Amino acid sequence: MNNMVKLNNVLGRIPVHVAIIAMCVVWLLPAVGLLVTSFRPVQDVNETGWWMVFAPPKGAAEYKQFCSPCHGSNGSKVAGVNLFDPDLVSKYRRSMYLAATFSKEFDGKVHIEKDQWPNEQQTANILSYLRRESGLDTRPRFTLSNYVDALVGYRGRETYREECAKGNIIPGERTCNFIKDMTTSQTGMGRAFINSLLVTIPATILPILFAAFAAYAFSWLDFHGRQVLFAILVGLQVVPLQMTLIPIYKIYTSLGLNGTFLGVWLFHTGFGLPYAIYLLRNFLGALPRDLFESAYLDGASVWTAFFRLAIPLSVPAIASLGIFQFLWVWNDLLVALVFLGGTTPVMTYQISNLVTSLGGGWHLLTAAAFLSMLLPMIVFFSLQRYFIRGILAGSVKG
Numbered sequence: 001m002n003n004m005v006k007l008n009n010v011l012g013r014i015p016v017h018v019a020i021i022a023m024c025v026v027w028l029l030p031a032v033g034l035l036v037t038s039f040r041p042v043q044d045v046n047e048t049g050w051w052m053v054f055a056p057p058k059g060a061a062e063y064k065q066f067c068s069p070c071h072g073s074n075g076s077k078v079a080g081v082n083l084f085d086p087d088l089v090s091k092y093r094r095s096m097y098l099a100a101t102f103s104k105e106f107d108g109k110v111h112i113e114k115d116q117w118p119n120e121q122q123t124a125n126i127l128s129y130l131r132r133e134s135g136l137d138t139r140p141r142f143t144l145s146n147y148v149d150a151l152v153g154y155r156g157r158e159t160y161r162e163e164c165a166k167g168n169i170i171p172g173e174r175t176c177n178f179i180k181d182m183t184t185s186q187t188g189m190g191r192a193f194i195n196s197l198l199v200t201i202p203a204t205i206l207p208i209l210f211a212a213f214a215a216y217a218f219s220w221l222d223f224h225g226r227q228v229l230f231a232i233l234v235g236l237q238v239v240p241l242q243m244t245l246i247p248i249y250k251i252y253t254s255l256g257l258n259g260t261f262l263g264v265w266l267f268h269t270g271f272g273l274p275y276a277i278y279l280l281r282n283f284l285g286a287l288p289r290d291l292f293e294s295a296y297l298d299g300a301s302v303w304t305a306f307f308r309l310a311i312p313l314s315v316p317a318i319a320s321l322g323i324f325q326f327l328w329v330w331n332d333l334l335v336a337l338v339f340l341g342g343t344t345p346v347m348t349y350q351i352s353n354l355v356t357s358l359g360g361g362w363h364l365l366t367a368a369a370f371l372s373m374l375l376p377m378i379v380f381f382s383l384q385r386y387f388i389r390g391i392l393a394g395s396v397k398g
């Protein structure tokens, strides 16, 4: 009987599990596609989809069908001819030269009967297969070039490393010293990464610091209009950011804050504060009153109670706020675009510039996207254990 119930439970949950797994796959698949794409050479990205990455090399099927019966799968079954020999393959720079051998006669016998010739496309594929097998074409299946190019902000017919090896780089624009180019190039993700950090770290710390002061005051200090002020503060959250852009832009212009980090920090602090205060107040307000009263009885000042009691106790709430604020600022394009623009580009700004109007630059875009995801992922996973606790912060009393 008991076993039947257990079995029923397990069977009953199967549809739920299947649904959850299906959802995960649907969510993750595009991300996997982007990740794979970011490691593929640009020509491959332009030719085939990312799911072809594990398919046999191009032309292998055609080679097997048309050429292997005589030349064999290793290319050297016919005596005196090795199709995978780079010297031989390099003679056929175009597929039409290769096609020309099909009608040739060897010892009075035509090379390939006319009705068995591969067509033009197939011949081209066979040639690219021969080039790959002979080692003439060294294009690897996976490469880090996209990341290198994205970091230094290089977009050209060939990769940054190839152009540097050939000495084709325009002097003055780039030095071919990777570290130097990465940290100075105005179009690169490397410099943008530093800018993003310079924007995000203060814009995360400042609002949380101020919010902690305010939240402590709202929950444990008695002053007039406390409730009204708090209600106004919560109400402030409905003001949409977009509405304030132009007024603040005007104020910043008169103060000379446009294009400065300070301006962006202040903006993010202003917009982060209401929610941060609200969340921290609920968390701090839920701490037992006796705790603070006994602290005061023991002669602790407000500052001591704040730094020694309130702050350590609200670490989960602060951490989760930190993650939220960090992600929000890191992924923000609008504010950075308006107040920093192209003079101090951040990562989101660079990414939005990577796709051309014709849809090119996919390989760079995917690499850049993963570069910008790197830090949020590290932050999220290292603070993750606070996260679940923090989401619940203030939602349950006691």
Ligand code: HEC
Binding pocket: 066, 067, 068, 069, 070, 071, 078, 080, 081, 083, 098, 101, 104, 106, 111, 112, 118, 126
């Ligand atoms: C019916 C058998 C047969 C098939 C099918 C065949 N070959 Fe050959 N191929 C030969 C023979 C035999 C030779 C060697 C002739 C010699 O040099 O004595 C040869 C020679 C060649 C050569 C050297 C030509 C030269 O001028 O020296 C190339 C290149 C070549 N084959 C490419 C191909 C390709 C590519 C295919 C597939 C599309 C193919 N062959 C299919 C039999 C075949």
